[in-house]
Amino acid sequence: MACADSQTDLWTIPLVALNMTVRKKLGLYLNPKISVAADWMAVAEAVDFTYLEIKNYEGLEDPTKRLLENWQARCSDATVGKLLSILTELERNDIVEDLRPLMDEDVRKYCENLKKKAEPPVQVPEVDSCVPRTPERFGITREDDPNGAPERFDAFICYCESDFEFVHEMIRELEQTEYKLKLCVFDRDVLPGSCVWTITSELIEKRCKRMVVVISDEYLDSEACDFQTKFALSLCPGAQSKRLIPVVYKTMTKPFPSILRFLTKCDYTRPCTQAWFWERLAKALSLP
Incomplete structure (x- = not known):
């Protein structure tokens, strides 16, 4: 299966590309038990969820939503193409x-964001034809050495300006x-101009070996934070090879992001655990 532009294989696009609108509509179709049509339980069986797991989802208000979250968290083959294939096999062509x-449309936007990382910065040829310049990937942070290895970090900090x-x-x-x-703190460590x-x-x-995601109400409205989080998850479904660590440091009025709900978080808002907060976070970031 390919994207609308017939250039991208949907089997390579992770489920994180699908936004909440699509997920809610999937729930509207799959949550109700209809004797003449396959529901969310059939999808769960198709992706090898166990009987006990499925039984535990039955009491949820939106089992389809939780199913998609947990599937993408633990399986590298949780892709848009796989989902469409399962729905077709279950005869849910509707x-x-x-x-x-x-x-x-979601896949198109996701692909555009990924393509942006490969696009070179716009440069006038006359300006660019002087002394050989440092390759961009070796000259993007303050301590990058043009003649040595690029600067590396224990963790990339994903945050919005209000949480600085x-x-x-x-x-x-x-x-x-x-x-x-x-x-790696973008506003401090990254050089301007690229x-x-x-x-x-x-x-x-x-x-960066790890990624710390500073969660707040403002984070939920940040396009940059949304891209950074989804990009990191697309590299490592289920955060298996590049651990993502959500951090909550103040009380939120909006729901915790569902895309990170399967991850253990560090919660600074709980007085009873504040004494262990920094040690826990440091130990997690120090792991090989």
């Missing part, structure tokens, strides 16, 4: 016909104490 245009005061505290607690961790999407993708994929 769902495919109704939601395929929306899915194609907490990021400052994180720097003090993790870098300037006995933990001696090296954090494509933001290219730099961000390079840092997350190749320079």
Whole structure:
């Protein structure tokens, strides 16, 4: 199966590409038990969920939503193409016909974001034809050495501007104490003048062992944070090889992001666990 532009194989597009609108519509189709049509339980069986897992989902208000979240969290083959194939095999062509245009649009946006990381910054030829310049991937952070290895970090910090005061505290607690961790903080460590999407993708994929996601109401409205989180998850379904660590440092009025709900979080808002907060986070970031 391919995208609407017939250039992208949907079997290579992870489920994280599908936004909440599509997921809610899938729930509207699959949640009700209809004797003449396959429901969410048939999809769960098709992706090898156990009987006990399925029974535990039965009491949920939106079992389809939880099924998709857990499937994409633990299986590398949880792709848009796989989902469409299962729906077709289950003879739910009504769902495919109704939601395929929306899915194609989500995939198109997802592909565009990924392509941006490969696009070179716009440069006038006359300006670019002087002294040989440092390759972009070796000159994007303050301590990059043109003649040596690129600068590497223990963790990339995903945050929005309104949460920067907490990021400052994180720097003090993790870098300037006995933990001696090296954090990648975009506004501090990245040099200006290059494509933001290219730099961000390079840092997350190749320079940082972990990714800390600072969760807040403002985070939920940030397009940059949304891209960074989805990009990191697309590299490692289920956070198996590049651990993502959600951090909540203040009370939220909006729901916790469902895409990260399967991950164990560090919660700074709980007074009873604050004494262990920084040590837990430091230990998680120090793992090989």
